[in-house]
Amino acid sequence: MLEPASGAASGSPDTIEFDHVPETDQAFENALAKARDGERLSVEDGVALITTGSDVDGIDTDRKERVLEAADRRRAEVVGEEVTFVANLNNNVTTACNTGCLFCNFKDTAANFESDSNVDHAGFTKTLDESREVVRDAVDRGVSEVTSVSGLHPGLALDDEHHEILRSFDNPASDVNYKPPEQYETPPGTYIEQMRAMSVGGVHLHSMTPEEAYHANRGTDRSYETVYRRLADAGLDSAPGTAAEILVDEVRDVICPGKIDTGEWIAAMEGAVAAGLPVTATMMYGHVENERHRVLHLDRIRRLQDRTGAITEFVPLSFIYQQTPLYERGIVSGGASDAEDELLIAVSRLFLDNVDHIQSSWVKFGDEKGLKLLNCGADDFMGTILSEEITKRAGGSYGEFRSFADYVDMISAIGRVPVERSMDYEECRRLDPDANPVGPVLGPRADGTPLLS
């Protein structure tokens, strides 16, 4: 039976029995000394830092501040004083999904999208033309990247050949989560067609999470590398490492039993890298998991990066709990506390000694805490996104976009240097806080005029 008290994450339940517990024999001071000396941290060190030690109940404020300070110093050594962000658009193609993740309120039951359904719903599927237009408009306004993540629509397949394979199953719906696209009011097109539609005007296309790649491969024995290569040929430039949640199967079994497991997630990421794509990595935390799960997740990401070197940034996603099944069913009583968010960012910076950039996500944290986290080890402040559905539908309230003027004001206010970046950080441009107006210049059609007017 898990003991809830010492170090158990706030908002997490005390009724789920996990094999992994958030306790360690490593002394806090030893772990901190290793972190300050730049030594590679073990999982035990990570647990000691993120819990502020097993010898204290809950989080010790003084110890926490010392962890944050060590992480802030490491950030300055690794990337200096620049705070980056990207001029990007979020374009979710469809919310139809049957996977049933208990932390997610983005999804809408796929059956409601069928032509003969009478159920009213707030979901959407964009046609290829609609996707193309929304991306083209954003590229005209100056974005350099489009991020696109979507529900696992049963009518979606990689291409026509994949449709044929899926149709040939005896019971496509139950065998491979497939229904013919003609059955839906708005057919979603194929993944390949979607990539072509969104890859317009030289924009960088960041899409196809490991879970989406699995969906684009279901019912076949192709490698992930093959699937990602075909997507890349159709315009895909990089892959988002979402769907990671917590990369420990005993946690996935509770919060997303319908999702691929840890090993499959890693295989998909390695396939994307083998196909030549840079990737991001994420962690969604602050629900049922404990601190050891968080550190085990970091360890899996660090090993993946040791093998690939392709992770451009690590993106901690603090669980937005308000309108989710986990909260509504009483499985959790809230999300991470401020202190847990701070320690998560700081320990990510210290533990991930092979990932240069740690993101502070304003859409999850808001501006005030987002800025604070830039002093706890983070150096990237996400992107303009222009539109947001995942967090909003879960009950988040920090809005859907940030302008370049907002970014420059906020980053200058904390004494750091605002920098526009590309997805892969290969292109970075310092912004002049006195320029007026200040807009993006890295996108294929960007000319310094603001994105939003």
Ligand SMILES: C[S@@+](CC[C@H](N)C(=O)[O-])C[C@H]1O[C@@H](n2cnc3c(N)ncnc32)[C@H](O)[C@@H]1O
């Ligand atoms: C909504 S899914 C869309 C892409 C695809 N269906 C998948 O699961 O990979 C993208 C990610 O959003 C994040 N997410 C979903 N609901 C969230 C919530 N309530 N709070 C924080 N992040 C959330 C999860 O990390 C999830 O992997």
Ligand SMILES: Nc1c(NC[C@H](O)[C@H](O)[C@H](O)CO)[nH]c(=O)[nH]c1=O
């Ligand atoms: N943190 C969130 C992101 N981050 C992704 C970035 O905006 C960008 O696409 C990435 O850094 C690659 O350049 N996106 C979201 O939609 N929601 C977040 O919470």
Ligand SMILES: N[C@@H](Cc1ccc(O)cc1)C(=O)O
């Ligand atoms: N779509 C994810 C965030 C995300 C997208 C792309 C990334 O590379 C990283 C994170 C969310 O809103 O939770």
Ligand code: SF4
């Ligand atoms: S997280 Fe992704 S796979 Fe899970 S229910 Fe939401 S949209 Fe579907």
